[in-house]
Amino acid sequence: MTYSVAVSGASGYAGGEILRILAAHPDVEIRTVTAHSNAGQPLIQHQPHLRSLAHLALQETTPEVLAGHDIVFLALPHGQSGQYTEALANTPLVIDAGADHRLESAADWDRFYGGVFHQPWVYGVPELLVDGIKQRQRLVGASRIAAPGCNASTVSLSLAPGVAAGVIDTSDIVTVLAVGPSGAGKSLKTNLLGAEILGTANPYAVGGTHRHIPEIRQALAAAARASENSSNVGGFGAHPPTKTDSSDVPHADESIRISFTPVLVPMSRGILATSTAPITSGATDAEIRQAWESAYADETFVQLLPEGQFPRTADVLGANTALIGLAIDRAAGRVVVIAAVDNLVKGTAGAAIQSMNLALGLAEGTALTVNGVAP
Amino acid sequence: MTYSVAVSGASGYAGGEILRILAAHPDVEIRTVTAHSNAGQPLIQHQPHLRSLAHLALQETTPEVLAGHDIVFLALPHGQSGQYTEALANTPLVIDAGADHRLESAADWDRFYGGVFHQPWVYGVPELLVDGIKQRQRLVGASRIAAPGCNASTVSLSLAPGVAAGVIDTSDIVTVLAVGPSGAGKSLKTNLLGAEILGTANPYAVGGTHRHIPEIRQALAAAARASENSSNVGGFGAHPPTKTDSSDVPHADESIRISFTPVLVPMSRGILATSTAPITSGATDAEIRQAWESAYADETFVQLLPEGQFPRTADVLGANTALIGLAIDRAAGRVVVIAAVDNLVKGTAGAAIQSMNLALGLAEGTALTVNGVAP
Amino acid sequence: MTYSVAVSGASGYAGGEILRILAAHPDVEIRTVTAHSNAGQPLIQHQPHLRSLAHLALQETTPEVLAGHDIVFLALPHGQSGQYTEALANTPLVIDAGADHRLESAADWDRFYGGVFHQPWVYGVPELLVDGIKQRQRLVGASRIAAPGCNASTVSLSLAPGVAAGVIDTSDIVTVLAVGPSGAGKSLKTNLLGAEILGTANPYAVGGTHRHIPEIRQALAAAARASENSSNVGGFGAHPPTKTDSSDVPHADESIRISFTPVLVPMSRGILATSTAPITSGATDAEIRQAWESAYADETFVQLLPEGQFPRTADVLGANTALIGLAIDRAAGRVVVIAAVDNLVKGTAGAAIQSMNLALGLAEGTALTVNGVAP
Amino acid sequence: MTYSVAVSGASGYAGGEILRILAAHPDVEIRTVTAHSNAGQPLIQHQPHLRSLAHLALQETTPEVLAGHDIVFLALPHGQSGQYTEALANTPLVIDAGADHRLESAADWDRFYGGVFHQPWVYGVPELLVDGIKQRQRLVGASRIAAPGCNASTVSLSLAPGVAAGVIDTSDIVTVLAVGPSGAGKSLKTNLLGAEILGTANPYAVGGTHRHIPEIRQALAAAARASENSSNVGGFGAHPPTKTDSSDVPHADESIRISFTPVLVPMSRGILATSTAPITSGATDAEIRQAWESAYADETFVQLLPEGQFPRTADVLGANTALIGLAIDRAAGRVVVIAAVDNLVKGTAGAAIQSMNLALGLAEGTALTVNGVAP
Structure with a gap:
């Protein structure tokens, strides 16, 4: 057909x-x-x-x-x-x-x-x-x-395995993204002109104002839930939700906090998201790595790179692939997850x-x- | 003369x-x-x-x-x-x-x-x-x-005012930098070839291995000290230090921890450093902003931008200027400091x-x- | 199979x-x-x-x-x-x-x-x-x-229709190409470093030394021939040529002369070739345009754009397409052919x-x- | 003062x-x-x-x-x-x-x-x-x-010495320029957006329509004149010209013809102009090179590079310098002049x-x- x-x-x-x-x-x-x-x-x-x-x-x-x-x-x-x-x-x-x-x-x-x-x-x-x-x-x-929102799904896929496994603390996530200007669409704005984009890195939506923040918090809250009926009220359910008084639907869990800063860089496409989160007390390196490995072992389009390797956006240009690299920085007490995605x-x-x-x-x-x- | x-x-x-x-x-x-x-x-x-x-x-x-x-x-x-x-x-x-x-x-x-x-x-x-x-x-x-190291001084200048004023917590700093490849010198390495740099964002030295990390920790430890004699033992003193048994010189204060991730982006020069740190309990917005304002009010080459403004690396190309933008993200509980510097x-x-x-x-x-x- | x-x-x-x-x-x-x-x-x-x-x-x-x-x-x-x-x-x-x-x-x-x-x-x-x-x-x-050589086939496809139709003069072709550094391969040379390629246009092989020149002259000489047995001695024949004393094989027709200048520009891939040639005396605009239209009307991967339109290399990135735009500049007495190709x-x-x-x-x-x- | x-x-x-x-x-x-x-x-x-x-x-x-x-x-x-x-x-x-x-x-x-x-x-x-x-x-x-117009002065400075010395033929000039988008100003046009400029070469004003063409022809006509009173009627005179019936002022000499094609490339600034012209019959290599050498030997801001060297736009970024490289391509019968200028x-x-x-x-x-x- x-x-x-x-x-x-x-x-x-x-x-x-x-x-x-x-x-x-x-x-x-x-x-x-x-x-x-x-x-x-x-x-x-x-x-x-x-x-x-x-x-x-x-x-x-x-x-x-x-x-x-x-x-x-x-x-x-x-x-x-x-x-x-x-x-x-x-x-x-x-x-x-x-x-x-x-x-x-x-x-x-x-x-x-x-x-x-x-x-x-x-x-x-x-x-x-x-x-x-x-x-x-x-x-x-x-x-x-x-x-999904391009930045939102990139960050959610980066952190969801660790959230679901309980090996990272969601209350103090920090993400900084290098993004290409195609994500902003064909809007005619001075700051999107070629001469303003070439040869420079430009931050925007700094300080917690980016629209993808609630989408990430929603997704990570869902990743944190083991298995519930709460899914019936949300966008993740298999069927359109029944109409409810929207004031009854809670915000994404307040325990999920993220500092989120996108930076426009001179590449037409691509998102390179560097996401870090504190390591949960007691989580071993093996447990941490296992969280991501088991989440994506069977996936075609989301791939965890071997230890010590990190992705470039060029490697996913035009592809439906999210490549993820994972580092455990014990000196900083944080997991560092780097994801490369073609935003389009x-x-x-x-x-x-x-x-x-x-x-x-x-x-x-x-x-x-x-x-x-x-x- | x-x-x-x-x-x-x-x-x-x-x-x-x-x-x-x-x-x-x-x-x-x-x-x-x-x-x-x-x-x-x-x-x-x-x-x-x-x-x-x-x-x-x-x-x-x-x-x-x-x-x-x-x-x-x-x-x-x-x-x-x-x-x-x-x-x-x-x-x-x-x-x-x-x-x-x-x-x-x-x-x-x-x-x-x-x-x-x-x-x-x-x-x-x-x-x-x-x-x-x-x-x-x-x-x-x-x-x-x-x-200084180019990334190190950029991050140190970004955070020192808040450290000195005690309005940020140095134990969980996160910095992600977009950097141009001129910082890596003229080394003939495959990953520095033009075709590998154009159109892509490439992370490197992920997970706490970058050489500028101890330099930042040293500088922020010095910023945290109110006024001391300890300066006599270090590189900040006005005269070359007396020869000491180096094993006696402590590491930079262990209370300073930083997750540091540089990302190569396709601009020949420039560092755009996004540094975040938790806000010290009780610090007001006015106190926070005042810390940076008073530190740099009289400086020519380090300038704090007005509230809501953030710098681009293009604005400092070829210049000796560090431009700094400051956001206070209460939802995330963090200060976000963005600094633009010409690395060279x-x-x-x-x-x-x-x-x-x-x-x-x-x-x-x-x-x-x-x-x-x-x- | x-x-x-x-x-x-x-x-x-x-x-x-x-x-x-x-x-x-x-x-x-x-x-x-x-x-x-x-x-x-x-x-x-x-x-x-x-x-x-x-x-x-x-x-x-x-x-x-x-x-x-x-x-x-x-x-x-x-x-x-x-x-x-x-x-x-x-x-x-x-x-x-x-x-x-x-x-x-x-x-x-x-x-x-x-x-x-x-x-x-x-x-x-x-x-x-x-x-x-x-x-x-x-x-x-x-x-x-x-x-083929990437620049050579791009220029040959650009001009062959006009040569075959006799509407352009092959004795004074001028071609200038904007090319990406991937065409130079992964060679570790200082001039191919990202910092040397970003933000700048760099000419090379100026003045008639580029290796693709004889290949273009050979192809255009073949395009100029109406139908001959000479094809038996050359690379265009259906079967490997018989072994001959190579000194007997003539240079490409000396009546084909080309000024050829490639310029490295900051895009990883792509060739934008601007080729001009004098208009043959008496050739009408309709005859000129018809030469290219009839040559490529039935082709999938070589496409002539409508009058007044010219291609960008972005439009063929990753594609097997050569896009060609044709202008007739009577004031200059030349045809201008612009071709965009992904060199790889x-x-x-x-x-x-x-x-x-x-x-x-x-x-x-x-x-x-x-x-x-x-x- | x-x-x-x-x-x-x-x-x-x-x-x-x-x-x-x-x-x-x-x-x-x-x-x-x-x-x-x-x-x-x-x-x-x-x-x-x-x-x-x-x-x-x-x-x-x-x-x-x-x-x-x-x-x-x-x-x-x-x-x-x-x-x-x-x-x-x-x-x-x-x-x-x-x-x-x-x-x-x-x-x-x-x-x-x-x-x-x-x-x-x-x-x-x-x-x-x-x-x-x-x-x-x-x-x-x-x-x-x-x-001057940025492209116009770049091309005029490239060719004027050869024109004045009579070693090149002005009737069949071909120039192709790689130019950065800052030359187009801050106009809000879709084709000037960063996503349209990055990673691609885009020709424009193809086929003899660019506004700098008459300016180049005017300048080269003036270069061709040995010393005349005609300067009184034109823009080159030391004093504002007397008001004349503009219909009396002739076009630039019709003997000057130029095929002129600009190509937008992904660098914010810069012009790399490749200009070629037929060598005048009988002109020796020494005479040709001497034309440019004598014209610019005493100039600070227009410099002829040594034989075999050609300029990059990066070398003049932010500078008031025009760098010029000259090749004599006898096989093509043309002089090739490459000039690098910061358009701004x-x-x-x-x-x-x-x-x-x-x-x-x-x-x-x-x-x-x-x-x-x-x-």
Whole structure:
């Protein structure tokens, strides 16, 4: 069977990457691509690298245009996905690459995003430990999926094994990320100009204001839970949660605290996240390493490197792979976890399509590559 | 008076930057430039940007060639400066850009460098708070100066005000740095090739192994001391320390612990250091900010940015300026300090020449610029 | 049927890219990877992005190790492939990514390379017009293939249509190329260090000394020939040429002259070649454009952009595509052709595997993508 | 005497660079900085690298604000300088970094810019050979100066010596330039975003449409003239030209034809221009080289490199130096001239201030450096 697909936000970076991966997917037909201000123009004018899709033209992003497909990808600015929810009620599978359906806590949404809160969908990070099991199980057969924030999933995958195993202390996490500017999208802002990005490292959202912070805290809280029914109220459940008074849904566990600083560096793509957390008293080196090894031993797209090795973002460019290196610094009393991810692939579009494959019952890695394009 | 100068290691990056700055210095004459494997060749073959020094030829680095100048700069690989100490006994001012005379602790030297331990010289970071006073005072009239490690001085300047004021806890510092590859010198290593550096972020020396760690701990321990006699035993003293049994010199205070991770990013120069430390219980926001403001209010080359502003490395390219941004993240319980430095200027050559100016009684900023070359 | 493959030079950039593409090829099994100084080590230590090949170890590059496979790729330094020719006499298909079997003229080999001259093999650029027909026809069923030089094939594909149609004058071609440093391989040279490449444009091989010049002249001479028997003596023939006294083989037509200047720029991959040639007297704009349109209308991997559009190297990153933009500058009296190619894919490894597919009778585009990885 | 200065366009790249250089100039006081949309804001908000100018606030760009200074720099978008001409009639020295007063030909202005044509001012390239003498002589005491286009002056300085000496043929020049995006200013355009610039080479203004083409043709026509009265009608004269019917002013000599292609590459600053021209019949290698040697032997800021050496843009970063390498390619029948310039310094702001120094009778190199910031 071939699934018909519509991709909104197709002139942007996330939409473009969804299309690049889908173009090589044997089970889908890209039928519709939509955009906002660029509607009416050829897709290739905005995505000149997508040579095999030169026949497609951008249509207006409207509920009517998006309806009627087997699968719809929403790659819209945060806060805009919600308006399509009802119109797409009959669409078998909707995957949101925006933030609208990621957070369980309305209070977090209000504080970090604002605007109308929407119920969380199934979170699209298959390898994440949630309530004692891999999130993969909830994605099989899912109909509404929230692709993760690129920085958020990178950090969550970095630390979840240690959190779940109880070998690190979640109350004082520090993460600093080197990130490429494609993560900021095609926004026309002076600080994103080439001349402002080349040859310099630029911090932003310093001091606890980045929007991915509540998403990380939510994911690590879930990793900390052994196995519970609490999953029914959150985005990790297999089915859309029942409508609840959002004020009843608690913040992510207050015991999870993270200092989070992203730094723009001159590479178009990539996230290199350095995450550290205090070692739990009594945890041995072997126990610590074992936590990560057992979590990812069977995973294709999340790989723990051998001791003493650490990843580079070049090694995952264009790939759906998260590479993780782990050091135990006893002098500092901390675990150091370094993760390399392509923000547009494993961080966004690849996660979305990996989740799609699971939802549809296809081979999980269809159209996704584990090998990066380097050098 | 014009001082005669010899610069060793003149074909390398640190040596080249010392020469670039000295070329604009009205009080010195660059008489001699030396190198190892490139001796006999024109300087400009290795430093094609130093057009005004096209008349100089590289000589062998030997004690005889270096002797007889008013000032000698040593820009040699770590462990090589010591052999020139005796031969230069009569040289009025020797400034070492290498690590040989930075550390007070022979045990630290053994662990992080190895080889013969040398007594520390006066540490060349004028703005650093050491034993309750600025290090500047010890540099006036100094005859032996150790220029700092670029990452070390960046982190020390970032945190010393908070340490001295007691508003941050030094037992759990976390620093992650985005650094350019010029910091690694002209070493011919595969991982430093352009194709390996472009478009990617590469961590190195992960897990507590970087050589600048003991230097930071030493500096922050000194910043923590209110005012003492202990300074007599260390590299911060105004005069070369008396010879002591090095085993008597303690490690830097064990209460100072730092998780330190450098990440190579694709910019030729620059350090963007993100340093975080827990806020001391009871410290108010005003007290915290005041600590940095009072430390640097009168400084030209270390500047605290207004609240909410953070620096970019581009803003200090070619300049002797350290720009510092400070955030107080109450949710994470941490202070976040971001410092931007040109590793070759304020991190090395500029610090050396600023110290030279102080030693000679010249205006401290002679030949140094506060303005970066941007974009 | 699955073909067994050996790749020599597997720790280098060209070898790595051959492996990256072959790893996704359904009809081959990568059985053997070899290297010189790195023999005995895991492949992934040198190619950490090739996650799916983590099980392979590098063996010595010897005739014995390479023999016994269905296909052997030679990705060795220039001048080293020839020594394996005899030992691989029984190997059904050998593809050389080096220069040893590209040139028809022993005199050109002597002047630009030196050392032992080897007879040319079938030149691996399927879309090139040679003696009136596409080179593709000679690659079908070929047993010995010379993959092209990356700059050479880029320029040849840029100009061959105009040469074949007689609308441009080949006696005064000027080409300037912006190229990434991966084209220079993993050689440990100071001028290839990251700090020397970042933030700067560096010309090299200026003034007619680049080794790809005779290869371009040979290809354009072949494009200029309408249809001849002369093809029997050269590298474009379907079968290995008969042994001739190399002194009898003439230089490429002296009527083809090219000023060729490559400039290293700070991108890891990519060639952007700007080639200009005088317009033949009387050629109309329509005739000129038609020359390129008809040459590439049916090609998948060489695409002429619509009038007024010009390619970027980002659009072909990781792809086997050559994108070509054409301008007719009547004020200057010249055609300007801009071609974007990934030097490691369409420039080397992709060309090799596209040729392999043709030689084996497989679908020409197997394992090759037309879509670039951008941004 | 200290000259009071106003700089308009002070929040842009050209204005910022004028300020960076003037900040180190001992004879000027930067009294006024103006901008358009950013008026009212601190200068340092837009130029965070200009630490020594942190006390300045941006005012509106109006004739009233600019009037009353000794020197006014106009760093405005093309076409906007003219409106200030009358209001600044009493200003002793006005220097325009825009294009409005560069071209002698109203027809060229109409074709490449459009809008109101303004009479040319004295062209600010001191080292250029114009009508047999260096342009420097016309700048001494000048009151109205047109700073050059960055690409234009780079190419003109590259070729003028050969043109003046008659050793190259001007009818078939080909120039291809690798340029950094700062040359395009702070315009908010998608193609200038960091993610679009990093890791890629992007051609623009292909096929004879770039605005610097008529400026180059004008300069080379002037270089070709031995010594004439024609200088009276053009921008090279020492005094503002008399008002003429612009239709009487001819185009630049039609015998000068240039194919001109700029390529954006991922470096924030810099121009590397590769210019080639046919060798005049009979010109010997010695005569050719002598043309450039004699032209620049006494120049500080334009330097010919020794035979076989070619410049990199890194070597002139932040410097007012144009470095030139010359090759004679007899096989191609062309001279190849490679010039490296910092587009914001020698290409714009440095040229403006060098011209200012000459106009005021100051030492020509005041505040300008010949040494680049590398690596």
